[in-house]
Amino acid sequence: MISIVVPLLNEQDSLVELVERIDASIQSNQLGAYEVLFVDDGSTDRSWDVIREIALQNPAVRAIRFRRNFGKAAALNAGFQRAQGEFVITMDADLQDDPAEIPRLLKKLDDGYDVVSGWKQTRYDPWHKRYPSLVFNGILRAATKLHLHDFNCGLKAYRREVLSEVQMYGEMHRFIPVLANSRGYRVAELAVQHHPRIHGVSKYGVSRILKGFLDLFTVVFLTRFRYRPQHVLGGIGLFACGLAVLIFLMLCSLWILTRAFSDSSPFHLTQTPLFYLSMILFIAGLQFLSTGLLAELVVANAAHRNPPFSIRDSIGESTSSNS
Secondary structure, three states, X not given: OEEEEEEEOOXXXXXXXXXXXXXXXXXXXXXXXXXXXXXXXXXXXOHHHHHHHHHHHOOOEEEEEOOOOOOHHHHHHHHHHHOOOOEEEEOOOOOOEOHHHHHHHHHHHHOOOOEEEEEEOOOXXXXXXXXXXXXXXXXXXXXXXXXXXXXXXXXXXXXXXXXXXXXXXXXXHHHHHHHHHHOOOOEEEEEEOEOOOOOOOOOOOOHHHHHHHHHHHHXXXXXXXXXXXXXXXXXXXXXXHHHHHHHHHHHHHHHHHHHHHOOOOOOOHHHOHHHHHHHHHHHHHHHHHHHHHHHHXXXXXXXXXXOOOOOOOOOOOOOOOOO
């Protein structure tokens, strides 16, 4: 069973053709049973009416509709929870992602990979979307050590078990390969065909770039320090406390030297801004250390629900065991 999850927002003009292309790709390659699961993320046009008409003619089409716009990550998460297939493919509804790539994505999964991310090698988008995306992808590659060219491509394929472990919220949908890779899943990239937008308008503006960089910090923290937050928070705290002590010792040395060798008025510790800077740094360092300890307690309490490992295979273990 193949599940194709399609989040959408105001894409009434492309939905009929999209389903026709998906069906043609599945049938011509004899890929077996499939379902198309539309997630209407609060559309204000006739998208839902069009989906309802399509579903009456094609029993493979299912759909859910949000009461308002909750974002693409929420739409994908809702689709993943309801998808019934062993393999899950995501694509956008604007016809820029080509359903003809579905067989190639599945073949890549058959090669032993758990996640296959599309790469829009030739991209038909305006420059103000392409160039910021290049910068963002470069920074993300360096920060996560996952060498993908295009983290933002909506065309991806997953094994079911990946989506059962990766938790998604906010704007985290573009980081699913990163989160899966941190759990030990094998991630591959595949160059895919990209088409110019014909219907509708893009839903992404400049704010998406800012959100992407903010989410980058979250992902780096989750993938590297999720189960050891004290290593980063405590490290910052120790650095701040150490710097505060060095500044204070330097000021004490100046005070001793001016009193011993200077005939002028002695150096006063509390009359220099460095003294107060050292106090602030020391207090801030203690705050980071204490916050790190509290974070460790939270992680220790939650680790049994989401353990810091992922089991691939087992021998002599019960299949119903969660350990």
